[in-house]
Amino acid sequence: MRVAGVQMDVALGQPEANLQAMLTKLRETAAAGAKLTVFPECALSGYCFSSIDEAMPHAQTLPGPATEQFAIACKELGVFAVFGLLEKEGDCLFNATALVGPNGLIGTYRKVHLPYLGIDMKTTYGDRPFAVFEIDGVKVGMLICYDAAFPEATRSLALLGADLIVLPTNWPPGAECVAEHTLNTRAMENAVFFMAVNRVGEERGFPFIGRSRICGPSGCTLASTESTQPTILYADIDPQQSRNKRVTRVPGKHAIDRLADRRPEMYELLTKPHSLQTPRNAAET
Numbered sequence: 001m002r003v004a005g006v007q008m009d010v011a012l013g014q015p016e017a018n019l020q021a022m023l024t025k026l027r028e029t030a031a032a033g034a035k036l037t038v039f040p041e042c043a044l045s046g047y048c049f050s051s052i053d054e055a056m057p058h059a060q061t062l063p064g065p066a067t068e069q070f071a072i073a074c075k076e077l078g079v080f081a082v083f084g085l086l087e088k089e090g091d092c093l094f095n096a097t098a099l100v101g102p103n104g105l106i107g108t109y110r111k112v113h114l115p116y117l118g119i120d121m122k123t124t125y126g127d128r129p130f131a132v133f134e135i136d137g138v139k140v141g142m143l144i145c146y147d148a149a150f151p152e153a154t155r156s157l158a159l160l161g162a163d164l165i166v167l168p169t170n171w172p173p174g175a176e177c178v179a180e181h182t183l184n185t186r187a188m189e190n191a192v193f194f195m196a197v198n199r200v201g202e203e204r205g206f207p208f209i210g211r212s213r214i215c216g217p218s219g220c221t222l223a224s225t226e227s228t229q230p231t232i233l234y235a236d237i238d239p240q241q242s243r244n245k246r247v248t249r250v251p252g253k254h255a256i257d258r259l260a261d262r263r264p265e266m267y268e269l270l271t272k273p274h275s276l277q278t279p280r281n282a283a284e285t
Contacts, residue, residue: 001138003164004034005233007212007225009201012046013058015085019044019066022083023073029232030077035136037081040199041145041168042095044085047118048203052093055119059086059093063105067098075102080135082142084168092124097142097168099133107133109142113150118170118206120146130156138163138239145169148182148196151189152270158190158259163239167196171209179211188219189258191245193237200228217242 006025011017022039029037041047044066049055060066062085070081080101087096087110095111110126130153132141141157141164148154148167157165165186171179179196187194194215199208213224214235222235248255 001035001136002033002234002236003195003214004029004032004037005195005197005212005214006037006039007198007200007210007232008040008043008230010040010043010046010199012048012203015044015058015066019069023069025232026073026079026081027077030079032234034234035079037079038166038168038195038197039081039083040197041084041170042086043083043168043199046203047170048206049119052122055086055122056088056093059088061089062087062096062098062108067100067105070100071102071104074100078102082166082168084144086119093122094126095120095123095144097144099140099142101135106135107131109144111144111147112153113146115146117172130160132157132160132162141165143167145171148178148186151186154186154190158192162192163242164193164195164237167194169196169198171198171211173207173209175209176211179213183213184215184219184221187215187217191217191258192242193217200230
């Protein structure tokens with residue numbers, strides 16, 4: 001499967017303009033042979049809202065108007081798309097992603113790990129289990145931005161059978177090492193394809209660094225950009241590479257399997273609350 005990552009600028013509080021920009025890029029990537037196209041975090045709405053009241057008018061339900069328009073385009077083009085948005089459910093606001101195909105909405109994800117940044121200071125923690133969705137024989141898992149800093153999230157999707165993990169993101173300055181090192185590590189330690197798609201541009205004086213990247217199951221970089229300008233990355237992925245978790249380096253003498261060799265009975269500490277936890281909205285000192 002050929003995949004595409006659209007590194008793009010986003011207009012804050014202009015979901016219709018952002019939607020049309022994404023649909024235009026979807027046609028471009030489909031013409032280049034991409035079966036799956038991934039857009040940045042909050043690509044529909046923008047990110048740097050100062051309050052729930054300001055953000056909520058630009059949020060949508062899932063399914064909703066944007067997924068319906070994506071579905072029409074996906075059906076016409078015979079492709080799939082993942083895009084970031086703010087999802088509303090009752091009084092709650094979630095930082096979310098949607099996976100859409102020719103038959104409509106396939107799956108959604110709500111950001112589990114929330115930083116003290118942008119609208120994430122106000123959104124509700126993701127409340128649904130990690131999940132994997134199959135499209136044309138490829139099993140896709142979704143995370144968002146800060147989730148990549150937690151190896152447990154990627155590992156959970158790998159244990160669920162993900163071949164490809166997509167990470168729509170809004171990396172700010174300071175995230176350069178994540179782009180350069182963490183993505184490859186997450187791919188390697190789980191033997192999965194890992195695809196991070198960042199935005200560019202600036203919102204309310206806050207810049208975004210671009211540096212989108214697609215990694216292979218060995219941890220190698222398949223496609224990347226150092227640019228802070230809009231661009232599109234492409235890569236061809238073979239799910240059989242991500243399903244063969246056993247790495248044989250010297251036949252009969254050296255082989256590893258980072259999933260089969262796990263010792264979960266020794267990891268009990270990972271599931272216990274810890275004393276270092278502080279409220280997300282605690283004032284900085």
